[in-house]
Amino acid sequence: MLSWSSSRSDNIDREGSLTTASIAELLRGAPLFRDCAPDVADKVAPHVQTAHASAGAHLVSAGSTDDSIGVLMRGRASASFVDLRTGARTQLYSIETGDHFGEVGALLGESQPHDVVAEESCVVLVLRRQAIDQLSAKVPAFSQALAASLADRLRRSTSRPPPAPSPGVANADRSALQRSGAAIPFVRVSSYDLIDAVIEMVPAQLIEQHRMIPLELRDQVLTIGMVDPFNDVALRAVQRVLTHAQPNVVAISQDDFNSTKRRLKIHTPTAQGRREQRIDPNLIAFEDAESKRESERALQQAGEQVVTLAAQVVAAALERGASDIHLEPIPRSIRIRFRVYGTLSEWEQSVQPQLARALVARFKVLAGLDIAEKRRPQDGRISVRVGRRRVDLRVSTLPSSEGEKIAMRILEASTMLRALDQIFVEQRTLSAIRETLQRPYGAIVVAGPTGSGKTSTLYAALHERQTVRPDTNIITVEDPIEYRLDEITQVQVNHSIGLGFAEVLRSMLRQDPDVLMVGEVRDAETAQLALESAMTGHLVLTSIHASNAAAAIQRFENLGCDTAIIAQSIALVLVQRLVRRLCPRCTVLAPVPQLMRESLVARGLYPSGASTPLPRAAGCEACDDTGFLGRVAVVESLQLTDPLRSMLMANRPLDELMTFAEERDALVQFPRYASFLMEQQLIGPAESLLAVAT
Ligand SMILES: [Zn+2]
Structure with missing residues (x-):
């Protein structure tokens, strides 16, 4: 910061020894005043502040909104920027005695693009914005000198990445930028007119996780302000959701991100919305x-x-x-x-x-x-x-x-105990689960990432089976036991005494169970035992870490299970992902922006050429103005029908199997389920894209 009074810049304090006359003398020698009449320096001198900085002090901080110009009178400084990912500092140009700096903020009113750091003990003359404006208006030579140096520096260092013609090239451009050491421009969020429809295109989860703000959309070019502009993972995540967007990355400060997020009330969902907030x-x-x-x-x-x-x-x-x-x-x-x-x-x-x-x-x-x-x-x-x-x-x-x-x-x-029909709102999926639960044997496999509600689904299924068939002996093995269920024998895995899933499962089988619940299949032995039990007169419920139905089957194969056993034991695979549910009180139908529509079409979530409006959260008191209340599962389901079992046993490739299953309605993939949820106005387009993209 170019401020001798700033408490934040401890290294800079007032240098009292310079008189107005000596300041005028120094200014006359500076390139900025060289072409001005001699009395200009005399007139400016009283309005100049003197600052003293020790070596290593920041004279200007990148991203700051400082709008004064500094003229270095003694010492040496350099302009540089830091690669936020590696922490490496790249020097752009050095600043010698008489040189000035900080004109980007002063003239363009933009955030400072670079750091200016004192290389040694420095004395700086600070021209405030007001003085600069007056000088520029009255002394053409001064403004010309300023403009010339600004143009020169911009040419040398602050090349803005041009909007890229396609996402692929955008990545290449960024890599090239990083290699050349050119700076990604720092911007202030306030210099953009933020539009709800643009911000809503990027799911709040990504905004929060990757600290980014969608700033502007022009045609296909989506300008995104990022606290870490070199975060390629974030960029790829955006491109997965908005397949047709051409991202243009600019840098924003953490403070700017935080305040914008607060102002726009962007935050990731809580389990139950408003009631979960503000706990004393x-x-x-x-x-x-x-x-x-x-x-x-x-x-x-x-x-x-x-x-x-x-x-x-x-x-x-x-x-x-x-x-x-x-x-x-x-x-x-x-x-x-x-x-x-x-x-x-x-x-x-x-x-x-x-x-x-x-x-x-x-x-x-x-x-x-x-x-x-x-x-x-x-x-x-x-x-x-x-x-x-x-x-x-x-x-x-x-x-x-x-x-x-x-x-x-x-x-x-x-949150643990919910009914099946609360979790699965789509009727055909619900019927498939209920049908399978009536069977005397076979396995129901629930898959999904951590925190997608797999355990809730397993508990809901157990509860339903228990209600419909009270004559059932149900035993579970879990790690951990997340909730105590009435009239169900639950066993906790205890690795410290050698009681793993497989050991417990073996003992359970001697207890004459009808239904077995194996919390999670993580190893070969448990996988084998669970599927064998499902073939020998037990209904087995279990979960596995996989992101879609095909991957779940593959996971069992990778755990050493024979395809014949998989084919004969698994009856139903459910894969779930949780997304934010729209607040029912304030959901409205709104037209879909072009870019979003194209991404939706590409993911099979929207008919090509259609223009039907989609649900959008307006925000109301019930949802604390966020537009969202709780979460809902987007589900992929695969029923292993007899033809599919035959194909699996014949070792047909999995993708062939999936195509066959989808054609015969045995497989309902995420896009179809997400489209249904959108039709029911339960989720919006951004959440749909998130559900099918990740
Ligand atoms: Zn609402």
């Missing part, structure tokens, strides 16, 4: 696992601050509808992250370093763990009450080189 940490009541005396002792050790902090962490997690809380030791402090909707993001509130250890100890005490044991992993559980809400935290510790890492899974009855 004072309402958080932990039920201590240890004896009262023990916890009081720990409380004294930790202090009141830590007790409050622990409650704040849990409140913040619940507010966000997080599924997990991570406490990760970093050098001299601790990092707290929440997994929301499958994505980890850091808590914006930082923890005082001296509280880090005590916070870990606090959670260990609450979970009934041995706080002295820091070298072995431990597991425990914390019960939390928030008013009438009851939440369980399943706590596990892991010793790491920096200290103990704590992960807490948030388990809540109200």
